[in-house]
Amino acid sequence: MPKLIWREPIETTTITNKPPGGEGPGLETVPRARLSPEQQAEPRRRVITLGDIAGRESGGLVVLLVAIGALTLASDEFLTGNNLSNLARQVAIFGIIAVGQLLVILTAGIDLSVGSILGLSGASTAQFLVAGMPIVPAILLGVGIGTALGVVNGLLVTRALLPPFIATLGMLGIARGIVLVSTDAQTIQGVPEAFQVIANGTILGIPNLLIVAAAVTAVMWFVLTRTVFGRYIYAVGSNPESARLAGVPVRMVTISVYMISGLLAGLGGVLLASRLGAGIPTAGTGFELSAIAACVIGGASLFGAKGSAIGAATGALIMGVLNNGGNLLAINAFYLQIAIGVLILVAVGFDQLNTRRSASSGG
Template structure:
């Protein structure tokens, strides 16, 4: 038996129906007070979508442990953690957008621009902390602009963020003259390459980001709003959810984490690379889907996105250890994405037929 968590929550003034309609209690005769709504949530609802990704991860780790003597070595695990950490941070930010049924194709270019701007500021003598804050702020502003384009200009998320992808990448090439920015301070490089008690700093930062976003989505009103917007934005609006504010916020957070990822990648490489982040947006989306997120919104979790990033990292790392052609790995990851989306569609059809 799966244990059940039961809580009561009051019905708001506006009652959401299964469609986009709503009945408001502000006009006409005052409606009778409704009893508290009873909602039943099982642990299977909370962890079900992540369990598939965890099974795939455990199987991959088990196979690599048996087939490669180098996989569980300290050096390889440390290298794997550093590789996966940045993808995981970007994937968690992408997840927030996907939960609202949106998409952010600009995270890779925003990562590159934030990293190169930070590198340029450091080379010109700006203090490390100030340069870091400005780099993260730049990513946040670009993400907020994406949100404004979606909510105010009414552009489809795909088009708005595709445009930002081109703008950010072009701006990066212009300000760097398409050249690598070198000569970064040693203290800055230590941020991504250092360790705490043998644990890579990058892994610690990625874990903290994942925990913060998990808490945001599961323990705050904002998290409920995010899922509500992804489920049915019109019904959410009628229920009093600030849909525009929530949408802008998730794009801003996605940009913030992309900016953070750019700074960490620049720190790890010890240089600002104008082409850094190319293709990262596709990897972030793939990690979210493999981790159980639905591109139709309202389904997914921060832990699932981080798990998806870890699965991709383990597959790539294992392929290198076993000398598997990288092209075959790309095919395998593509198949994994199709299978994940296929299962999501199948579950959605089953839920619709049973309802």
């Protein structure tokens, strides 16, 4: 099982050792009083198993399967091809944004600007297209706007030392104000049909949006579980000072996760404009809260270092299934908001309970 290892000063706590070539965890926590002089001269090794991180998504998968089973029994229309296609298109954009939000949350940060960045990127792309710009350059510029704003968020957090909540809250207002001013709060219409096919088309009957969302999730899963950068992200979220002492470029990692979050928000804005066939300046309002909720429901901890890309995508799918099922069963949408709120509280409550149990057991 891949392991994330970094070093901390021995004076802070105990030392954890693994026998060379040993099978299984093979871990032993030794109190300071029992350390040999050689061990005291070496920094402590702290081990995080990525398998434990990935296992946090299991609860979300259970909830998803239960919801799907209940809706299948309650409505004959739920498993129809047309409904599943619509569900996939509805969930895909939320899933893309949630995966980007997850990277920020893993570093114990938060990005409240993704909804506004989505709206700005989508409306800007529509403006470029209506002005006669070719589709590919317009898309690249739209995504580039989101990426640039993500970098600014990262710089505000790492260089200006603003709390992530404040930095991204300010960017939320700035991005939304820019899009309202640039569009005069008017919908941008007249985008080419070829652009609309990107989000509304299918490949072998599978919606393009679902393919893009699955690809983004797969890439982020690989990055988080199979690359050094992914391990750095978890290290920064667990203990940034220890990560810095171990040689992790904490500032660069932090800027990078905000940049990726902005990039995926920009991609989501482009895809939403393609799906709607227009640039809507108010698009994305409230999406930041939905993205955070999807991450939490999917097993991420707002305290950092806990969560997975598959879990975030699962959380987005749970929210989409509940909304879709509510529409099919003609349930008041306000009740659905209550249900999602309860899910968030339950998810956070279980996370806190597990954290307290681990602390009390010395894990």
